[in-house]
Amino acid sequence: MSENLSLLEMIEQAITTDQVSLPARSETATQLQQVLSDCDYDIEKILELIESDQALTAEVLRVSNSPFYGGLSEVTTVRQAVVRIGGPEVVRLAMAATEKKSYQVQNKELADYMPDLWEHSLGVAMAAKWLAKKLGYVELENEVFIAGLLHDVGKLLLIRVCDDLMSSGQVTRNIPGSLILEILEAGHCKHGASLLEHWSLPEDYRHVVRHHHDEVVDDGLTLLLLVRLADLACRSLGVGMHRDESLNLSATEESHILGAKEILLAELTIMLEDSFTLA
Numbered sequence: 001m002s003e004n005l006s007l008l009e010m011i012e013q014a015i016t017t018d019q020v021s022l023p024a025r026s027e028t029a030t031q032l033q034q035v036l037s038d039c040d041y042d043i044e045k046i047l048e049l050i051e052s053d054q055a056l057t058a059e060v061l062r063v064s065n066s067p068f069y070g071g072l073s074e075v076t077t078v079r080q081a082v083v084r085i086g087g088p089e090v091v092r093l094a095m096a097a098t099e100k101k102s103y104q105v106q107n108k109e110l111a112d113y114m115p116d117l118w119e120h121s122l123g124v125a126m127a128a129k130w131l132a133k134k135l136g137y138v139e140l141e142n143e144v145f146i147a148g149l150l151h152d153v154g155k156l157l158l159i160r161v162c163d164d165l166m167s168s169g170q171v172t173r174n175i176p177g178s179l180i181l182e183i184l185e186a187g188h189c190k191h192g193a194s195l196l197e198h199w200s201l202p203e204d205y206r207h208v209v210r211h212h213h214d215e216v217v218d219d220g221l222t223l224l225l226l227v228r229l230a231d232l233a234c235r236s237l238g239v240g241m242h243r244d245e246s247l248n249l250s251a252t253e254e255s256h257i258l259g260a261k262e263i264l265l266a267e268l269t270i271m272l273e274d275s276f277t278l279a
Contacts (some may be wrong), residue, residue, distance in 0.1 A: 011162065110166075153209065187213070232249060
């Protein structure tokens, strides 16, 4: 435990004293978020934003042609993707692809956590958006997708700080996996919310990041409830780093407050299983 406290103190000190620089948010992600928040978005602006980045374009086309979205013919341009699955959905895919680029570190052992971290963030974003649509909160689809993508950003920040500490020689040996997991669980809500404040993102997003693991369920913000239920659904299936098969989604307070019936939750489970090809 003393080692845990010592390392956690080093991380806290590195963040609070600016020994490590907080990562800047992608300008593309910021612009895409602004597009999603505008009901009268310009489709040409979407195309310009995505097509200006070859890697982003490739990722949008790859996902648009995946079994989840795929049609009878192959999508070969972003404009065709917009026609097939709609402008807002293409922007959400582009935003996910943009955020995914942040999930990189130098240390090999730390890098091993990144695929699961990203899978969980994307799974929660997809599940929260799906729930918003099915439960009649269509106006929240874009907002809740972004909140889902960002809800565990504090874990990404903490791993990147560990990476910086190791590359700078302040931590001279590999950190045990159990200790990493303990640190992520202990600090990701607080530091994630601080990072979103650093990025000047709206308070509703910071509220979700700060409170998505609170023991007492806050029923005052639908956005938070949708992300919490999506997070539990992903955890129950093992989408990400953790799997808890004992979770009964229909018995959760979140599902009760939102009015999510058992059959809808079963459909949510199927959607996630199909999306992530879970056993």
